[in-house]
Every structure is written in C-alpha cells, then in structure tokens.
Amino acid sequence: MPVSSSSRRVLGLLAAGTIGVSGALLGSIGVASAAPAPVPTPVVDGSDGDQVLAETTAAASTVSFAVPAGVCAVRFAVAGGSGAVAGSQGGAAGLVATTVRASVGQSFTLVGGDAAIPPGVDGQQSTVTGGNGFSITAAGGSGTSTPRAANSLSPNAVSIEADNAVDGSTAGTQFAGGPGVSLAVGVACPKAPESVSARGADGSVQLRFSVPVDDPDEPLDDDLSFMVSVDGGSFRSLPVTSVDPTIREVAGTVGGLTNGTPHTFAVRTVSYIGSSAPTTTRTATPYLPIGAPQGLTVTRTDTTATVSFSAPTTAGTYALDGYSVGYGGREMGDEACRLPVGVTTCTFPLPAGADVSITVFALDAGFQSSLPATVQSPPVVPATVPTKDDGDITGPAGPITAVQAGQELTLQGLGFAPLSTVQLTLFSAPVSLGTTVTDADGRFSVRVTLPAGLTAGTHTLVATGINPDGTTRYLVTTVTVAASGDGVAGAPALAATGADTAVPLAGGVAALLVGAGLLVGARRRS
Incomplete structure (x- = not known):
C-alpha cells in the first residue's frame, strides 16, 4: 500500500525530532557542536481527513x-531517546x-523516552501500549557507541x-542525546x-452509486471494494x-433474489484501512419484464402517423x-398515445418532414x-399541395x-420549431427536394437543385414541418418555370436566390431598367 501524505509528514518530523537538541544543552555539558535543529512540533494539516x-x-x-468515531486506523510514529558519548x-x-x-x-498510551545527557548514558526507549497485548517499542540509543x-x-x-513498516535508525550528528518522541495520527x-x-x-x-473523493482530480483508488447488506442482513x-x-x-448487481418481492x-x-458507515437503505423489487409488443407498423400521411401492433407473447412477473x-x-418527441389493454392502434399528429423513431412499450401492473x-x-x-398556407419560401434577397x-x-423559411426537420417538396407531381434542420430560432436556409427535366409552366414549392407548438406548418410558394430557350421571367426574384444573372450593356439598357422598375412596382401593388 502507498504511504499517505500524513505518514510522510509524521516520519519526516520524527526524524528531525530525534536529532534536535538546544545549543544551551550542548553548552551545559561542555561539548562543541554545530547548532542543531530545534525539536519541532508535529503538524498534520487534516487535508486528507487525518487528525x-x-x-x-x-x-x-x-x-x-x-x-x-470516524477513525478506522491509527498511524504511530515512535522514536527513542538517543544516547550520549563524550567526544x-x-x-x-x-x-x-x-x-x-x-x-x-x-x-492507547504513548510514552516518550527521555534523552541521555551525561556522556556514557543510554537514551530511554519510547513505547506505545494498548489492549490485547498491543505494544510498540522504539529502542533508546547507546551511550557507548555500541549498537542499540x-x-x-x-x-x-x-x-x-x-511501504510504511519502518524499523530504521536516526543517529543524527549530536554528541549528546536527543529526546524521544511518540505521535499517533488517526486515519x-x-x-x-x-x-x-x-x-x-x-x-x-x-x-448504482458514486464514490466521493476529497480532490475532484483524484482518480478512483484501485484498492476500494464495496459490500452490501440485503434486508438488514450481514454485509457481503x-x-x-x-x-x-x-x-x-x-x-454492482445483487443476484439470487425472488421476483415480485421487494428488498x-x-x-x-471498503479499503485496507477499514469500511465506511453504511448508506441509507434503498428499496427495489426484482421482476421478469413482460415481453415487447409484436409486429409494429407505421403508416404516415403528411400530417399524421398511425401505429399498429399486437400484444406481447411473453408474460412477465406482473x-x-x-x-x-x-x-x-430531432423533433420534440414525447409520449403520443397511452392505450389500455386490448387497444393496439393509435393515430397522432406527425408532420411529413419529421424523421423519427417510433417506439411502443408494454406496461405492466407493477x-x-x-x-x-x-x-x-x-x-x-x-x-398534394396543402390547402393550409402559413407563409412563403424565399431566397436570400426576397421572393x-x-x-x-x-x-x-x-431556399429559406422561418417560424418552425427550433432544431426540427423540414421536408422540401416541388409540385405539380410531387418531387422531394430533401430535408433540412432548422436553427435555434426555427429558421432554415438550404441549397437545392431543381430536376433537370422540370416542365415549363407553374409549379409549387412546399416546406413542411412543425410549429413551436407541435402543429403542422406549411410554407407554400408558386413559381414559374420558363420554357426551354426562353428568357427567365422575373429576373430580379431569381437573382435573389443566389443565381448569377447578367444584364446586357447595349443601347437599350435604359429602357430595360425602366421596364424592370415598372414590373417591380406593379408586383408590389398587386
């Protein structure tokens, strides 16, 4: 197991503590020495829950x-008193x-061993004792330079x-003995x-549950495991x-339970240190799910979907x-129908442009x-062209x-539900121009290509989707297709779609511009 941060702090402080002795003390026994480090006060910051x-x-x-309470283990760090030798x-x-x-x-009881002051005297041992014969002894140092x-x-x-089972020695550099130290840190x-x-x-x-940690960047400990109690029994x-x-x-999964019986x-x-307090209880009932509905079919119109299916063939617990x-x-999908036993078909609004998955669940009495x-x-x-008309399809510059x-x-349009599908269709004979998805404001802008064999005459562009309230929305615009070889009527409107147009710069330019202006003016008045 890795040594925790608090263990490292404890070990380091005790190592320093065993070699610390005041300059006044050294002077009192007449021994020359460099100024040693003072005996520190052990500190544990508690950031990892230790105290x-x-x-x-x-x-x-x-x-x-x-x-x-709340402590599952104790880290002891014990150092004996060092011996003293003249010179x-x-x-x-x-x-x-x-x-x-x-x-x-x-x-537990901690005893810190006394230091040896006169030369030739051994330092005292430091000890920890507890119940059931528990004991730790850190030997005192020898006063005669012999092994402790x-x-x-x-x-x-x-x-x-x-990795924390240390049985080492810290002789330090002093000639007089250093005091023993004992420390206990709760984990x-x-x-x-x-x-x-x-x-x-x-x-x-x-x-299912989450594992709390002190540091959100800290990974899960590989040493963790978990235990469960079922119906108040012993943990396993x-x-x-x-x-x-x-x-x-x-x-995790608890198996071997009886279907239909709540538990x-x-x-x-659980870690190598010990186990946590138990969580509050949760109740659940094992069960055999009922079978899924069979033979699901969907019939669509431009405004509705009709769903049909048959009853499950597999019984469950309930x-x-x-x-x-x-x-x-990508639509604002939700429950469309709630049906009683014996009813296996329903019809609900669903616009033509919606590309969706349709799902049926069997519900049981549990x-x-x-x-x-x-x-x-x-x-x-x-x-067919819908009779309902909620607005126009336009180009970037207008109609x-x-x-x-x-x-x-x-083609551009607005007023649809945000992030919903819009179906684009060209009539007379219906031809799909594809689908697009609106933005967060319910608008769309999409490039399409008209059929190369489109006949001359009047045709209708239709955009079918859903309103923000879920009802069907249609944008309907009538356009004229020029005969092969004819000039394109309504050139200003065509230019608005992004197609390139060139105005001949000939002697009749002024007349063409005047005529175009009159045409636009007439169209606005109409």
Whole structure:
C-alpha cells in the first residue's frame, strides 16, 4: 500500500525530532557542536481527513487517548531517546512507524523516552501500549557507541501499510542525546457511497452509486471494494459490474433474489484501512419484464402517423396493464398515445418532414415497462399541395417567382420549431427536394437543385414541418418555370436566390431598367 501524505509528514518530523537538541544543552555539558535543529512540533494539516490524536511533547511524558468515531486506523510514529558519548557520536535511537486498524473507543498510551545527557548514558526507549497485548517499542540509543537494542512490535502492531513498516535508525550528528518522541495520527474511515439508486431486473437488483473523493482530480483508488447488506442482513461482497472513472460511478448487481418481492439494500465502501458507515437503505423489487409488443407498423400521411401492433407473447412477473406509444429523434418527441389493454392502434399528429423513431412499450401492473418495439419512420413526401398556407419560401434577397429546370438555388423559411426537420417538396407531381434542420430560432436556409427535366409552366414549392407548438406548418410558394430557350421571367426574384444573372450593356439598357422598375412596382401593388 502507498504511504499517505500524513505518514510522510509524521516520519519526516520524527526524524528531525530525534536529532534536535538546544545549543544551551550542548553548552551545559561542555561539548562543541554545530547548532542543531530545534525539536519541532508535529503538524498534520487534516487535508486528507487525518487528525492528530495524541503526542508526547516533553521527555518522559505519558499521554493516553481513545479512538474517536470516524477513525478506522491509527498511524504511530515512535522514536527513542538517543544516547550520549563524550567526544564522539552517540548510539542511534530507534524509529518505528506503523499503521494499525483500530475500533472506536479503543485505548492507547504513548510514552516518550527521555534523552541521555551525561556522556556514557543510554537514551530511554519510547513505547506505545494498548489492549490485547498491543505494544510498540522504539529502542533508546547507546551511550557507548555500541549498537542499540532492537525495536519491537507485538503481532497486532505490525503495519497494514507494507511501504510504511519502518524499523530504521536516526543517529543524527549530536554528541549528546536527543529526546524521544511518540505521535499517533488517526486515519479517517473511507467515505460512504453517495447517490445510491436501486433498480430491479430478473431475479436481481442493480445498484448504482458514486464514490466521493476529497480532490475532484483524484482518480478512483484501485484498492476500494464495496459490500452490501440485503434486508438488514450481514454485509457481503458486492460484485461490481462496471466502473465509470470519469464520474466515479460504480454499478454492482445483487443476484439470487425472488421476483415480485421487494428488498432493501445498504452499501459500504471498503479499503485496507477499514469500511465506511453504511448508506441509507434503498428499496427495489426484482421482476421478469413482460415481453415487447409484436409486429409494429407505421403508416404516415403528411400530417399524421398511425401505429399498429399486437400484444406481447411473453408474460412477465406482473400482468399486462396497457401500452405507451412515443416518438423521438430531432423533433420534440414525447409520449403520443397511452392505450389500455386490448387497444393496439393509435393515430397522432406527425408532420411529413419529421424523421423519427417510433417506439411502443408494454406496461405492466407493477409499473414497469417491457423492452421497446421500435421502427424508424422517414419523412413523407406530401401527395398534394396543402390547402393550409402559413407563409412563403424565399431566397436570400426576397421572393422567388421564376426558376429554371436544373437550377441550383437557396431556399429559406422561418417560424418552425427550433432544431426540427423540414421536408422540401416541388409540385405539380410531387418531387422531394430533401430535408433540412432548422436553427435555434426555427429558421432554415438550404441549397437545392431543381430536376433537370422540370416542365415549363407553374409549379409549387412546399416546406413542411412543425410549429413551436407541435402543429403542422406549411410554407407554400408558386413559381414559374420558363420554357426551354426562353428568357427567365422575373429576373430580379431569381437573382435573389443566389443565381448569377447578367444584364446586357447595349443601347437599350435604359429602357430595360425602366421596364424592370415598372414590373417591380406593379408586383408590389398587386
């Protein structure tokens, strides 16, 4: 297991503490030495949920504490007092760092070993004791430059963090002994899962929940696992079926459940430190879904869709209780029909330009739904010019009145539902010019190409879609197609579509311009 940031802080502070001794103390025994570092006060910032539980702040001091709620483990860092040798370096004091699991209310006692002052005196050991024979001993350093006695750990004090099981020595550079230090830091329990949801399936329930972390940029810990309690029973391992590290969402499945019987679930997070508090319970009922409706068909007109199907052939845990028919896609789709048992057809408004998927669910008496029966319903070309006219199709510069066979032009319209499909059709004989999608303001602008074999005479451009309120909307514009070899009537309007036109610069230019002006004026008056 990796050493936590608080462990590193504790180890570093204790290493410094075992070699610190004041200049006044060195002077009092007549030993020359460089000014050593002062004995620091241990600090843990608590950013990872850890907290200092106890520390010895003076040589030979004793401190006791009980493990508080929310703490699942304790990190101990214990250093013995160094020995003192005249004119040479004293024997090294022992340093022990270990992490042990702990329970709420468990008691421990810390003793900091005294330092050796006169030369030739050994430093005292520092210890931690607790119930059930728990003990940690950091040996004092020798006063005769000989090796120190060994540190010791009781079996129940062996570290659960492999990389943190330190049994080292810190001789420092002092000639007089440094005081021993003992420190206990509480390690917070894992955080309980959040946003728990439970959903029934056949003989099982799927649980989904998020894993809270202190740092949003921190990845999920690979060492985490989860346990579940069913109906208040003992916690057992939860098989994880998926993990989304981006949103820290975990899914797991509890199997072996009885269909039709509600069950309650609570979840815990588990790490090598311990387990979190349980979540509040969630209730779900496993069930066998009813079968999907059969033989779904859709018949479209330019304003409606008629859906027909047959009843499911597979029974579920609960009895059939009706059907829900809906449509979706780039339209404002929602439920179109709610049907009782025995009714398997319905008709609802759906404009010709809508390219949607139509879906039917069977509903059961347990308020569950079947798998969907779905068909894709493409846009429909209207059979005739609609009698309803909600406005005109225009070009970039205004009305369109005259066009040519095979011409490419820009068609524009407005007033449709935002981001909805519009079907473009050319009559007399209906010819689809394709579909387009409106912008956020319900407008469209699209380039189309008229059929090369379009006959001369009067034709109609139709744009079919939906209004913001969901009703059918038509834009209808009549245009004239010039005969082959004829000039294009209504040249100003054609120019508005984006087609190129050239005005001959000959002797009759003035007359042509005057005539064009009279024509425009006459059209506006009409």
